[in-house]
């Protein structure tokens with residue numbers, strides 16, 4: 001593993017996107033630098049190894065980018081948690097509030113296997129609302145949530161409170177402007 005890559009140096013900060021007053025943490029700067037991207041996947045892998053995980057659940061869209069290589073490295077099934085209207089077949093749905101709006105997460109019914117332990121992965125955790133809704137959907141249908149992983153964490157938006165009860169790990173924390 002590359003030791004201690006400075007992720008902050010490649011995360012682009014964009015004021016007032018997607019709306020006034022939001023400082024947007026843009027992970028495309030990570031993806032543009034192969035060593036930085038590899039470092040993220042190495043770290044996420046190290047945080048996941050040795051745990052009792054049966055599947056990785058990835059949150060659309062930016063969460064897919066990190067969860068997919070992680071699932072492949074761990075040889076675990078990858079479950080896509082998507083926005084409405086994107087998944088075929090029967091789906092479960094859950095509405096939630098975002099830092100900048102509200103949205104809904106969906107998963108194919110066939111992808112939730114009762115009794116399995118699922119690790120939920122996203123690029124950024126702000127309020128935790130997205131992961132909380134996704135986790136509720138898995139739990140309501142009999143799966144266990146093993147924990148949450150993110151690349152960026154914004155604890156000033158209270159995700160620690162909203163996701164309490166399960167381990168939450170992030171690689172880079174920001175404490176606001």
Ligand SMILES: O=P(O)(O)OC[C@H]1O[C@H](OP(=O)(O)OP(=O)(O)O)[C@H](O)[C@@H]1O
Nearest residue numbers: 060061062099124125126127128129130
């Ligand atoms: O912790 P929360 O307050 O729920 O916010 C975090 C979520 O918001 C962003 O997704 P966004 O809806 O912007 O979608 P995208 O990944 O498709 O760009 C981010 O990728 C997380 O999924």
Ligand SMILES: Nc1ncnc2[nH]cnc12
Nearest residue numbers: 023024025026099124126
């Ligand atoms: N400040 C932020 N930057 C990037 N993605 C986000 N998702 C929710 N809040 C965000």
